[in-house]
Amino acid sequence: MNDYSINLYLDLLKRCLLDEIYRDGSITHGVEEPYNPAARAEGRDWPRSAHTMVGRLRLDHLEKCLQSVLEENIAGDVIEAGVWRGGAAIFMRGVLKANQSIDRVVWAADSFQGLPEPDSERFPADAGDRHHAAPELAVSLDEVQSNFERYGLLDNGVRFLPGWFHETLPEAPIKKLSLIRLDGDMYESTWVALEALYDKLSPGGYLIVDDYGAVRACRKAVEDFRAKHGIEEPIETIDWTGAFWRKRLA
Numbered sequence: 365m366n367d368y369s370i371n372l373y374l375d376l377l378k379r380c381l382l383d384e385i386y387r388d389g390s391i392t393h394g395v396e397e398p399y400n401p402a403a404r405a406e407g408r409d410w411p412r413s414a415h416t417m418v419g420r421l422r423l424d425h426l427e428k429c430l431q432s433v434l435e436e437n438i439a440g441d442v443i444e445a446g447v448w449r450g451g452a453a454i455f456m457r458g459v460l461k462a463n464q465s466i467d468r469v470v471w472a473a474d475s476f477q478g479l480p481e482p483d484s485e486r487f488p489a490d491a492g493d494r495h496h497a498a499p500e501l502a503v504s505l506d507e508v509q510s511n512f513e514r515y516g517l518l519d520n521g522v523r524f525l526p527g528w529f530h531e532t533l534p535e536a537p538i539k540k541l542s543l544i545r546l547d548g549d550m551y552e553s554t555w556v557a558l559e560a561l562y563d564k565l566s567p568g569g570y571l572i573v574d575d576y577g578a579v580r581a582c583r584k585a586v587e588d589f590r591a592k593h594g595i596e597e598p599i600e601t602i603d604w605t606g607a608f609w610r611k612r613l614a
């Protein structure tokens with residue numbers, strides 16, 4: 365595909381993933397709301413039908429990071445830790461496939477049964493967290509794979525890591541990563557993913573945190589990890605909650 369065709373395809377893919385076409389509403393903790401274009405664009409609602417809740421700005425930024433990785437030949441696969449219905453991971457596969465990138469895998473890591481109950485003894489910052497009580501966040505592996513298939517993007521370039529992060533990520537058969545996208549909400553999920561994956565991130569690669577602005581425990585996990593490992597690359601904001609930094613080039 366030429367650049368125009370790629371841009372056209374990826375814009376349509378975003379519109380479908382965000383449900384900007386049929387514009388179904390949202391449901392959060394059992395409360396239904398009509399479609400709100402501003403909330404959907406900013407990733408502030410929990411969509412009833414859309415395959416992602418990250419919003420347009422975070423998808424646009426994800427595209428820029430992936431295009432940078434491809435243009436600059438930053439080595440490694442890409443991963444999303446916390447995939448919900450699969451939308452952002454589907455989009456990553458779409459970007460790679462549209463650019464005819466055949467040597468990178470999209471890893472999709474999730475429990476596929478919602479978030480864990482907080483382990484407040486090991487991770488005090490998670491005390492009182494209620495994400496595990498939200499049934500909207502529990503999406504099965506079969507449903508996520510079906511969503512990939514609907515977009516024609518369930519192929520050998522996608523691999524799934526089902527299970528709790530502390531069980532799957534440390535032993536995952538991943539050699540190098542060029543982009544890490546974390547969407548685990550909690551301190552534990554964020555910390556475990558960073559500990560397991562960050563050393564595999566290539567110089568020049570991107571570390572994206574979906575919940576940095578919205579969830580204090582997530583932000584604390586990021587700050588604690590950066591302090592522990594002496595990471596000084598500046599954190600930049602994407603929108604009201606998303607943030608990222610780029611690993612320093614060697």
